[in-house]
Amino acid sequence: MAICAQSPLKPINLSPHLNHPTIHKSPFTCNFSLSSKPTPTLSTEPTPTLTSVTTFAPATVANLGPGFDFLGCAVDGLGDFVSLSVDPSVHPGQLSISSISGNASSKLSKDPLLNCAGISALAAMKLLNIRSVGLSLSLQKGLPLGSGLGSSAASAAAAAVAVNSLFGSPLTHLELVHAGLESESKVSGYHADNIAPAIMGGFILIRSYEPLDLVKLEFPEVNDLYFVLVSPEFEAPTKKMRAALPKEIGMPHHVWNSSQAAALVAAVLKGDVAGLGKAMSSDKVVEPTRAPLIPGMMAVKKAAIEGGAFGCTISGAGPTAVAITDNEEKGREIGERMVEAFWKEGGLKAAAVVQKLDRVGARVVSSVPR
Amino acid sequence: MAICAQSPLKPINLSPHLNHPTIHKSPFTCNFSLSSKPTPTLSTEPTPTLTSVTTFAPATVANLGPGFDFLGCAVDGLGDFVSLSVDPSVHPGQLSISSISGNASSKLSKDPLLNCAGISALAAMKLLNIRSVGLSLSLQKGLPLGSGLGSSAASAAAAAVAVNSLFGSPLTHLELVHAGLESESKVSGYHADNIAPAIMGGFILIRSYEPLDLVKLEFPEVNDLYFVLVSPEFEAPTKKMRAALPKEIGMPHHVWNSSQAAALVAAVLKGDVAGLGKAMSSDKVVEPTRAPLIPGMMAVKKAAIEGGAFGCTISGAGPTAVAITDNEEKGREIGERMVEAFWKEGGLKAAAVVQKLDRVGARVVSSVPR
Structure with missing residues (x-):
């Protein structure tokens, strides 16, 4: 398990492309509509393809000045970790938060309904229609709370992607963003300018919410930023x-x-x-x-x-x-x-x-x- | 002389790249500052390299919805023509408007100080420090007035480029836009969202006026629009x-x-x-x-x-x-x-x-x- 304690703003030495072959990549522009409460998008319940998984989601910078409330980007080397495993001791279809460590861990609730990672994981489970398997989640906060670096979004993004990965990654980026938005709307408002780049990386323009329409803005790789x-x-x-x-x-x-x-x-x-x-x-x-x-x-x-x-x-x-x-x-x-x-x-x-x-x-x- | 009468919105059959080698092309982003009244940018007065020249400037679509007051683009096949010649009968350093034809020509003044093309041509002459040569201008309106297609900007753009071309094109795009802005500010307000694309073509984003900062947005040539x-x-x-x-x-x-x-x-x-x-x-x-x-x-x-x-x-x-x-x-x-x-x-x-x-x-x- 790659969980390691991080102090505030202490960069993580992380190989970003490692073990990252399964997340669905969205095209440049993607239109996708979901009701405000996620409903299952799969007709049949998927079975887990992994026993456990650890995910990382990066810090994000929202607004960027004039991009207030519709633009954000992800920043490498700072972020949160989520470890998720199939847990026979957890009631099928439910989620348990087994541990929270790292920054301000004592301030965070272990009740999945009151925790960013928990809410997002549950939303992803709902989208996947998970009813037969119970999951156990462990959250490692690398980001400080309330710093303006998308701390809640990083937890939510890592959790949604962990759930998705455990079941073979059938959800698209947009579905994952929607799961994360369930959490964000309860913590900091219905804004995708942190959660979208936390999940998709790079610069993301939120073009609309109804339907959710995100535009990934590719910053050329040859230029240093x-x-x-x-x-x-x-x-x-x-x-x-x-x-x-x-x-x-x-x-x-x-x-x-x-x-x-x-x-x-x-x-x-x-x-x-x-x-x-x-x-x-x-x-x-x-x-x-x-x-x-x-x-x-x-x-x-x-x-x-x-x-x-x-x-x-x-x-x-x-x-x-x-x-x-x-x-x-x-x-x-x-x-x-x-x-x-x-x-x-x-x-x-x-x-x-x-x-x-x-x-x-x-x-x-x-x-x-x- | 390639002057031909155009009815409103009747497209012009024009070979756009013909005889167009001398206009300075600006880079993607160009910063340029000029006081609100153009002042000469050349220390020595240039001599004419042509006896006469005919220019065309296209219609423009400003605003494009949410780009209100800072975005515009040029539209092929519709526009105004200006013919300009060295005229020994005109007082050195001055400009005479010899004829106006085409759309609504009777509504337009032949006083250079009250005519879009005249104001812009005079501003370009001032930038070039023209004192020894008198010029004669003939305006052919292809665009209807007050249609929302940048009629005044087309006249101003064609005139500024005509003056510049007559003297070997020493002015940059930004200087030409500034000359055109002299005219626009008197006719429709100090806005560059018509004059900038009329001079530079394509889509132009006006980023600031002080200093004048224009961003040319290249629409990929392979795509049809x-x-x-x-x-x-x-x-x-x-x-x-x-x-x-x-x-x-x-x-x-x-x-x-x-x-x-x-x-x-x-x-x-x-x-x-x-x-x-x-x-x-x-x-x-x-x-x-x-x-x-x-x-x-x-x-x-x-x-x-x-x-x-x-x-x-x-x-x-x-x-x-x-x-x-x-x-x-x-x-x-x-x-x-x-x-x-x-x-x-x-x-x-x-x-x-x-x-x-x-x-x-x-x-x-x-x-x-x-």
């Missing part, structure tokens, strides 16, 4: 972060942000890191209202840009700051400046990591065949 | 069309339209005509307020979609409706349905044409060397 993630020791007041959002946006800001979102997507598809950073930095709608709630954030952004980052903004609802660059060493220097700015201007201790784009998404890292 | 343009005999009340715009946009609509603009750009770059149509059709901010001001517009959109179009919206501020498809013959059928709907539901006579994307932009069609 590094995320500098700087997480301060600060609890972003989630309710405040939502309440701070403007209810109405003036037409000039609407046009501006729309054009920047469009430019951001163009930059991703062209592999234009400078353009991506510029667009990411350009949000005039959400960032200006949220940044003041995170001590030092504007100074951190300034430090990142002055340090050579192509762009910087809040990751998700924060408090993590995300900057981008095309060079790992430069990324570390930028990270140091950002950590310093959090301390000097916000009075907050912070930790920085430099990570690549995760192009794979949630995946199997080890398994035991039947 | 046809525009069905249906222009009713109706004067869109420009002031009303602007006044109808909402001043404030609720957050859900802001997020929706931003995501559709982003999806539109992704579809363009991927050559995904269906995705492009879907995004183009999805505007919840501008179209719902403007469409009711054009009799029959919503029925026309419905007819287009029912006829198999991938999407349909208002071209620019209207009244032209634009639908897209991937097949010319299908485009003609869709056009017939749209014309019928304008008549049945709006009581308006309308004419339809089916045109391809213009990838070239304003260009020289004939010239006489010195």
Whole structure:
């Protein structure tokens, strides 16, 4: 079993393509409709093809500035693990959470109905119509809670993919996203901008929810893209972060942000890191209202840009700051400046990591065949 | 001289690549800053390399639904011509408009300071620092006025490129756009979503004005894309069309339209005509307020979609409706349905044409060397 304890923002040494042959890959654009409550998509119940499986799902950066509530991407080397096994001691069709370890494990419920991984696993089991087998799940939190790095989505993604893999991976990416959305809607709202990239990897544009329509934006492999993630020791007041959002946006800001979102997507598809950073930095709608709630954030952004980052903004609802660059060493220097700015201007201790784009998404890292 | 009279929406048989070797091509993204009043960019005044030149600039479709005020594209086969010659009878450094013919020519002023082509030509002359040569301009309007097809931008683009070509084409695309913007700002507001594609061809995203930053979005050549343009005999009340715009946009609509603009750009770059149509059709901010001001517009959109179009919206501020498809013959059928709907539901006579994307932009069609 590949479970290992991870401290917050401590990158994982993980071979991303290992044991990852079975997850269905969606095409560039995929339309798929599901009712808000998953209903079984298989007419016959599948039998397990594995005895146990361990999966990993990456951290995600949602919003990326002007992509508020519809754009997110996955970040390599940070994430959560789920181990899942067929367990004769668990009632058929049911799920038991046997253990939770790692970050903030004491804060998480072992009741599957109150746990991100549990809710998502149960939703995937429902989609698969699992009635004859009981499952036991163990969650290893690599991500800190409430950091703006898609912690709940990573647990949900790892759990859904674990269930799917255990039964031969009949579910599509979109079905897995829908299972994960069951969890996300209970924890942080009905938003797919973390769960979709956590499952599918790369950059994902959420085009609509009814029906669920996701567009994977391929960032060219030849271009280098590094995320500098700087997480301060600060609890972003989630309710405040939502309440701070403007209810109405003036037409000039609407046009501006729309054009920047469009430019951001163009930059991703062209592999234009400078353009991506510029667009990411350009949000005039959400960032200006949220940044003041995170001590030092504007100074951190300034430090990142002055340090050579192509762009910087809040990751998700924060408090993590995300900057981008095309060079790992430069990324570390930028990270140091950002950590310093959090301390000097916000009075907050912070930790920085430099990570690549995760192009794979949630995946199997080890398994035991039947 | 290749000037020929064109009736409204009568496509031009034009060889687009003929005599078009000298216009500077901009890279994918180009940053360029100019003050609002063009100032000379050349230290020495260039001498004419041609005695006379005739240029063509295409019609343009601005907005494309959620790309309101920052996205536009050029449409092949419809546009304006400008003929320009060195004229010793014109005072050095000045411009004379010798003739205006074609659509609505009687409505247009021959005073260069009150004419789109004149203003743009003078701005280009200023950029080139022309003081020793007088020029004579003749404008051939192929586009109807106030149709939502970028009529003023086509005249301005053809004029700016004519001036540039006459002097050996030292100006860049961005400088030419800036010259055209001088005209647009006086006629229809400081917007580059018509003038930029009229000059540069293809799809253009206007990322910012200060500095002027344009992103050319290459639609893959292998994919077929046809525009069905249906222009009713109706004067869109420009002031009303602007006044109808909402001043404030609720957050859900802001997020929706931003995501559709982003999806539109992704579809363009991927050559995904269906995705492009879907995004183009999805505007919840501008179209719902403007469409009711054009009799029959919503029925026309419905007819287009029912006829198999991938999407349909208002071209620019209207009244032209634009639908897209991937097949010319299908485009003609869709056009017939749209014309019928304008008549049945709006009581308006309308004419339809089916045109391809213009990838070239304003260009020289004939010239006489010195």
